[in-house]
Amino acid sequence: MRWTIKPKPEEEKIKALATQLGVDGLVAQLLLQRGITTFEEAKDFFRPQLSHLHDPFLMKDMEVAVARIEVAVAKGENILVYGDYDVDGTTSVALVSSYLETYYPNVATYIPDRYTEGYGVSFQGVDFAEDNGFTLIIALDCGVKAIDKVAYAKQKGIDFIICDHHRPGKELPDAIAVLDPKRDDCSYPYDELCGCGVGFKLIQALGSKRGQTIEDLVPYLDLVATAIGADIVPITGENRILAYWGLRVINTNPRTGFKAIIDQINKSELTITDVVFVIAPRINAAGRMEHGQHAVNLLREENLEKAQVFAKEIEVYNTDRRNLDQEIAKEALLQILENKEEEGFTSVVYKETWHKGVIGIVASRLIETYYRPTLVFTKSGDKLAASARSIKGFDVYEALEGCADTIEQFGGHKYAAGLTLLEENYEAFKAKFEEVVSKNIDRKLLSPEIMVDTVIALDDINPKLMRIIKQFAPFGPGNFAPVFMADNLNDAGYAKVVGQDGKHLKCRLSDAARGRNGFSLEAIGFNLGDKLPNVVQKGFSAVFSLDENEWQGNITLQLKLKDIK
Structure with missing residues (x-):
């Protein structure tokens, strides 16, 4: 490992802040290294205030989104709350659907199947909406690139409101509203919200029209804090306020579904680390091993006995997931050794029977042993599917672009991606990926860095x-x-x-x-x-x-x- 010691702030600044706050120089230095330079900034850092959350109507299209939902409620339309199968998606769906149901009954939820539909909005999901009389879909943690699916829904008389946090493409879907702080034309002051965070801004806006204050919405922040932790978004600015108060809810008055999970793990006070490594994997396990709807059912359940039954089911999924990813990781490590590939710049492994739901976790596990860009493949229908994971400082998405001629489809971001290819192209892809990475990677990145x-x-x-x-x-x-x-x-x-x-x-x-x-x-x-x-x-x-x-x-x-x- 490389140890990198952060630059020390100027001594005068350390002394000045230490005097202002009545703390010693070490604490003042740590605060300055986090960008905190004044008493007021320190006060906001140590005591995050709900009153400092931004006005949700600063987000582009929020007025339109709220107006469309109000029309749906007034006309008695059926609303489908749709989200991805991971933690951010399932918490978002639980949040928005449970909020709407406090004053409107015609609400249902939909989570796509990881294996038959894949990530995000699907044609199958739109067909489900049409078959069951839904005329408004609220898509959470997905949809900002679903141009064809939104157009398909429009032909069927179904409107979309999209709440996403991923970076949009050059063109936006033709939805009623696209709530995404990463839109170039959105001037919302904080653009690092997770999907559930955007969903919370939507219910904050809806609530304000109904005379509710931010304090009325605090019970929903356990879901938001969980999504913030699981989606690894920055815990700065608005996210810090949401996470701080959400953790307080988790530790003092969690929703019934969380209580059922927490009761099984026997820990008195949970930190964001516990949320990431204890609660989030259990919620994720449903979508990996069975179906994400199981997680939504648990998070929405208000009867403790029923929630405990759901939590036990999810505990079984999580145990199965853990056993499976450990077993596959051992096989993958053995494959690297047998093929004498320990010395390369990449790890690329494949076995047709590996479970598609855990190959991303396995890729992360392999990086713990061989610290380098890693792909784990399995058979998916008549093609091969892979999860890619990268190391700090190296853009794996860009590397995959350099291998595009061997790939059918790929998507993702700098540190995590997914792809499919034809089986006959596997060896060619593997060689090309090694070549692209070896040409472009800075050698020092192959040693993990610890920032001191x-x-x-x-x-x-x-x-x-x-x-x-x-x-x-x-x-x-x-x-x-x-x-x-x-x-x-x-x-x-x-x-x-x-x-x-x-x-x-x-x-x-x-x-x-x-x-x-x-x-x-x-x-x-x-x-x-x-x-x-x-x-x-x-x-x-x-x-x-x-x-x-x-x-x-x-x-x-x-x-x-x-x-x-």
Whole structure:
């Protein structure tokens, strides 16, 4: 791994902010590195206010969207709330449909089948709407590029309102309204909302017309916070406010479906990390293993006993998904070794029986071992389908464009994409992809980078610092948890490997070599078991974040190791 220490702000700025806030220089430095330079900005950062959410009518087409829904309600039209099968899509559908149903009954939901319909708006979905008498479709987390499907619906007398957050193409669909802050002609002040965030702006606008305040809509923010975490959008600006208050709902008064999931995992207070790694995979598992509608049913359910039944079903899907992706990842790693492809610039693997619902997760798992652009293929009908994942700093979508002559279809973005090709073109694609990547990748990108906020001594770390850093949360892109480096460390004599197959490292670190009276701290390094030889030597360096370990009711400060040299 490459360790990159962030530039330190000017000393005068650190002192000035520290004085304004009554904090020490270290905290002031961390805030300045996050773009916070004044007392007011710090206040907004530590205490996000719902009153600072933007007016939803600043979004292009919002007035039109609200007016069309009001007409539908007045005329008694049937409304179909349509969304993708991933977390962002299913939470969006649960959000908008459950809100509309608080005052209007003619609402139904639709999630496309991952395997028969694929991503986004489908012709099959439009046919379903026609067959069942729906005259308005609200599409969430998809639709901004569905020009042909929206035109097809229009021929059938079905109107579309699109709520999306993906970048539009050169042409927009001929919908009644296209709500997307990434539209070039949209002047909405924040363009990093997730799909569920755009859906929330729609119900915020609808609510304002009905005399509701933002406080009336807070119960829906558990869904928005979950989508923000799962979709890995920046936790800055408006997203930070939505995530902060959404987490508060999850931890104090979650909807029944979330309560049914949380009851199974036995954790007192959930962070955004728990949402990403505990709640989101369970919601996602429904669409991967069975059907995304199962997730919507759970998120909309108000009866706890029924929700618990749904949650148990989804737990089974998640267990099956986890077992399957681990099994396929082992087979894929073996394939790389058997083909002697460890030394290349890419990983491309294929087996016709691999489950299409987990190949994206498998691609991410392979990157943990071989850090390079990766594709995992499986058979899909009479073609091969793949999920592509990339590494920080390398645009895999652009690389796929360089292989377009071997591909049938592809789509996605810089770090994740999907594609299909004819089986006879697989070997040609594999060779071409390796060639394109090897020509265009900066070699240093093949070592993962750790961004370090600052170098500190171990005895700078104390419960007060931990309490302040916890208030930096929720963490995510644009506001990752602070990462520190300490050097000239010793193990206090307790280093050992723990966990299955000795995968993890547990130790107690001391900077006694600096003559600091033997001050030491517990440390855990997940998947760093192979670093044990480094720890038993004297005078090593470590990169870590601060963490709390809860054991038998006791909470202690510990270092969460990221790397050791």
